[in-house]
Amino acid sequence: MTDDLWTPPAVLLAVDLVILTLRESRLHILLVERGVEPYKGAWALPGGFLGHAEEDLTAAAHRELAEEAAMDVESLHLEHLNVYGAPGRDPRGRVVSVAYLAIAPGLPEPTAGTDAAGARWQSTDQVLCGELELAFDHQKIAADGVERARAKLERSSLATAFCGPTFTITDLQRVYEAVWGISLDPRNFYRKVQKSGGFIVAADADRKVTSGRPARLFKAGPRKDLYPAMLRPAQPPDTKGPER
Amino acid sequence: MTDDLWTPPAVLLAVDLVILTLRESRLHILLVERGVEPYKGAWALPGGFLGHAEEDLTAAAHRELAEEAAMDVESLHLEHLNVYGAPGRDPRGRVVSVAYLAIAPGLPEPTAGTDAAGARWQSTDQVLCGELELAFDHQKIAADGVERARAKLERSSLATAFCGPTFTITDLQRVYEAVWGISLDPRNFYRKVQKSGGFIVAADADRKVTSGRPARLFKAGPRKDLYPAMLRPAQPPDTKGPER
């Protein structure tokens, strides 16, 4: 620890945001186009430095979201994702960045704010496969955020938040398929969802009109932590071979 | 983001360490007795401020470990745990702390170093139940670390690291029981461990002498990520009731 005379060095602290939403049945991430150096013109996660020394980290995150993407979502729940502090990750000097994750449905179209040349929703596929390169180490941060989101669908009722107030079981299945990037058997999904106690409960609304048999409507149930969990199909690692 | 004229505020960055080991079949955590204010005389996690602005976070963690507990374990693998940055968590001002977790067997007895009045291994039970109070928000950090360790045993081969170069299946079972704080059926554990491909492999050493039938010896296998996983017995949440 430090003694009373020596003064510890201060460090530049930044926040970076992985904001995920569902658009047209595909998972999208919020990106901003950098308006200043370094990486001017490149796409990056929204984020920036702490505004003042006493600012709460999540407050800074909300402020940056409003400033850079004109997205003033007071209620957005931010979850700590990780810390990225390797020396050299930012050409301006030592910057330690705390990354936050938010996942929400129906987020508005972003517009470029101060210091940002642009802002848009981008399909996560293009980011994860490296087709679109991001500034700094933001690709790694984005990948960590998507993996966290996928894991959250397994054990929390988060998926219902992506549907309207009432939804069919097929609607819910589309959410899982979009985030996990796989397709699921509708019949098994149907029973699995219903067996997870308190996940969804019947709604008394009218049935949904479609081109086939109208589906029952449900709404989110009281339980936030799913039991049993909705586990992704296990993918056995390469047959028997050693790993690392 | 910031423009070129404005200078972002700097923040005091600290690291805190949750160091876990197994002693006498019980999980223990490394604590130091604070030698300076605030919380002088109280027990706390080892940790402290960054030494200089370019110091790597894990380097700072290792340095604090050496300084405060005279524990110079070069090879100790530190894993990021979480960030604790609430304003007011430290009476000296705004301090953002990055917590790291290390889990290792056979760590040496600590001795008090600079700035620490004492250092010792403490059973995690007394810390988790609040019997021993820690400085700052360190109880919360410690609890997060223990839970992370428990989860790691499920999907990684970490447990073998707590045994010697060769070990019996019962030895391995003791590790799981100590960290999880429960007891397991030896016969089911036996088969489960062997079915997780690459987890353990037979060693050709002599059998262990005990008061009963000598046990076969094994050594750690090549696989680091277990498949299938060694899941803890699921504890169904309170029967059917809503949650939160």
Next chain:
DNA sequence: GTAATAGTGTCTATGAGACAATATCCG
């Protein structure tokens, strides 16, 4: 009727856990 989607039933394979039974050491 057909097309399309919703919902149910059933079969099988697998894994977890309870626990009986056997094996192999010590004395």
Next chain:
DNA sequence: CGGATATTGTCTCATAGACACTATTAC
């Protein structure tokens, strides 16, 4: 031999997934 621990076997139950089948709408 008896006591102790290791190792194997067997049974039962729960769950996941494949997939046949029925139900209900629009046209």
